[in-house]
Amino acid sequence: MxxxxxxxxxxxxxxxxxxxxxxxxxxxxxxxxxxxxxxxxxxxxxxxxxxxxxxxxxxxxxxxxxAKDGLAQHDRELVALVTSLINGCVYCASVHARKYISLTDRDDIVRELYVHGVGGAFDVRIKALIDFCYHLAVSPVKTDGRASETLKNQGFSCSEIVDVVKIVAIFSMANRLMHTxxxxxxxxxxx
Incomplete structure (x- = not known):
């Protein structure tokens, strides 16, 4: 493996x-x-x-x-990467790590995720996004309004938060397809 x-x-x-x-x-x-x-x-x-x-x-x-509107493409790739890491899908994590790096030149964030996981040291905006992805991927029924408020406080709009939810959901499904x-x-x- x-x-x-x-x-x-x-x-x-x-x-x-x-x-x-x-x-x-x-x-x-x-x-x-x-x-x-x-x-x-x-x-x-x-x-x-x-x-x-x-x-x-x-x-x-x-x-x-x-999608042309809503969450920036580099944030979409980060959400896909984080969700895939949480779900243990090394293939998807690899693909979306490369896409994220190519869009941002931020291999430091990818390295931190690979070495320290979602608990690594990230700036406040990225940490809020990673934490939201983590809670949605691990236990979506336990996610409450506080998690989305944290994203709003970091400048994410309601439509961008909905995009994050959709990406976590589709990658949770896609990761499981790949695994099985x-x-x-x-x-x-x-x-």
Whole structure:
């Protein structure tokens, strides 16, 4: 099993992914929804076994993560990273750590998260965001108005807080899909 890392990891499915050469028209159409459009990953090909749910999941993901308004993109990536760390999804944490760093040049925050976790030393704004993500990911029913008030006090608008909630929710689901359908490996590990 891979450890948390900023380095790229590979994800290996437990079920055979859809073979693109043998995919149905519905599966091929579903796989076109990917945001990168560069290649169809084993994760996408595994989810494509159920093309309708894959399309719905991907459209929701794209809307939540790439909305033009609301929470800044770098904050979206930090929320995805923190949620993935909390849920133990090393693959997603790696992907979103790299995206966060590329948007902010703040590898110090990522390093602090990887070394000290959510209890690390962060500035007040980032700490408020991390704490909110932590409480939502660990026990959403125990989250109360005080948590969102802390974010408001750090300049987050109500719509940005709703974005944080949506990102924590979708990553809690996505992390669980990744865990149950496969596992992450270091790029150097042999299969």
């Amino acid at each position: 891979a450890r948390f890392s900023v380095k790229p990891l590979r994800w290996e499915p437990y079920l055979p992914p859809v073979d693109v050469a043998e995919a149905t028209d519905a599966q091929l159409a579903a796989m076109q929804v990917t945001p990168s459009g560069i290649k169809v990953s084993p994760y996408v090909r595994t989810l494509a076994h159920d093309p309708q749910s894959y399309i719905a999941r991907t459209q929701l993901y794209n809307y939540v993560m790439y 359908l496969g596992h992450a490996r270091s790029m150097q590990d042999r299969a």
